[in-house]
Amino acid sequence: MEKKTFTISVYSENNVGLLNRISGIFLKRHINIESLNVSESEIENVFRFVIVVHTTENWVKRIVGQLEKQIDVIRAFYHVDKETIYQESAIFKISSDLFFDEGQIETIIKDSNSSIVSVSRDFFVIAKTGRRSEIQELYDELQPFGIMQFVRSGRISVSKPQMKISSLLQEFQTITH
Missing domain, CATH: 3.30.70.260 (ACT domain)
Incomplete structure (x- = not known):
C-alpha cells in the first residue's frame, strides 16, 4: 500500500x-x-x-x-x-542591516506575501502563513542572507x-x- x-x-x-x-x-x-x-x-x-x-x-x-x-x-x-484546508505559520528573524543594504529582501517579502511584524535597531521579523512548500520557498530565498532565527508552526x-x-x-x- x-x-x-x-x-x-x-x-x-x-x-x-x-x-x-x-x-x-x-x-x-x-x-x-x-x-x-x-x-x-x-x-x-x-x-x-x-x-x-x-x-x-x-x-x-x-x-x-x-x-x-x-x-x-x-x-x-x-x-x-x-x-x-490547511496552513502553517512561520517567523524569520533577520538582521536589520540587510533590510537597508539589500533591496532584494524587500522584494522577497513582497513577492512571498509575507509581512514584517516587528522592527528593531538590530533585527526585523518576517511572518509568513501558507503551505509548508511556500514557507520552505521563503526560507530558501532568505537563507543566503543569513537567518538569525526561524520557527514554523504545526499544521x-x-x-x-x-x-x-x-x-x-x-x-x-x-x-x-
Missing part, C-alpha cells in the same frame, strides 16, 4: 498525560509525527489535536482506532490533504467534508455541564 500524508484530528478532554499516551501510540508503530498542533476546538472544554503523519491508510486506520480507545479521547478522524486544518463531530461534541458538552 502506498504511503501518503494524512491529517489526524483528535477531539479530547484536556487532561494531563494525554499527549504522552498519544505520542506513545505512534512510537510503538515507528511512525514519525511530522507536525503536531493542539488547541481549543469549536466546543467549550474540548481540545483538538492536529497530527500530520506520512504512512499507509492501513496504518492510519489502526492508529485512529487506538487513539479512540484512550479514555480522554472523544473521537478521532483522518483525512488526506485534498479533503482539508492547522479544517476538513472540507462536514464532520459529524459537532453534534457529538455538543452532546458531550451537555453531559459535562
Whole structure:
C-alpha cells in the first residue's frame, strides 16, 4: 500500500498525560509525527489535536482506532490533504542591516506575501502563513542572507467534508455541564 500524508484530528478532554499516551501510540508503530498542533476546538472544554503523519491508510486506520480507545479521547478522524484546508505559520528573524543594504529582501517579502511584524535597531521579523512548500520557498530565498532565527508552526486544518463531530461534541458538552 502506498504511503501518503494524512491529517489526524483528535477531539479530547484536556487532561494531563494525554499527549504522552498519544505520542506513545505512534512510537510503538515507528511512525514519525511530522507536525503536531493542539488547541481549543469549536466546543467549550474540548481540545483538538492536529497530527500530520506520512504512512499507509492501513496504518492510519489502526492508529485512529487506538487513539479512540484512550479514555480522554472523544473521537478521532483522518483525512488526506485534498479533503482539508490547511496552513502553517512561520517567523524569520533577520538582521536589520540587510533590510537597508539589500533591496532584494524587500522584494522577497513582497513577492512571498509575507509581512514584517516587528522592527528593531538590530533585527526585523518576517511572518509568513501558507503551505509548508511556500514557507520552505521563503526560507530558501532568505537563507543566503543569513537567518538569525526561524520557527514554523504545526499544521492547522479544517476538513472540507462536514464532520459529524459537532453534534457529538455538543452532546458531550451537555453531559459535562
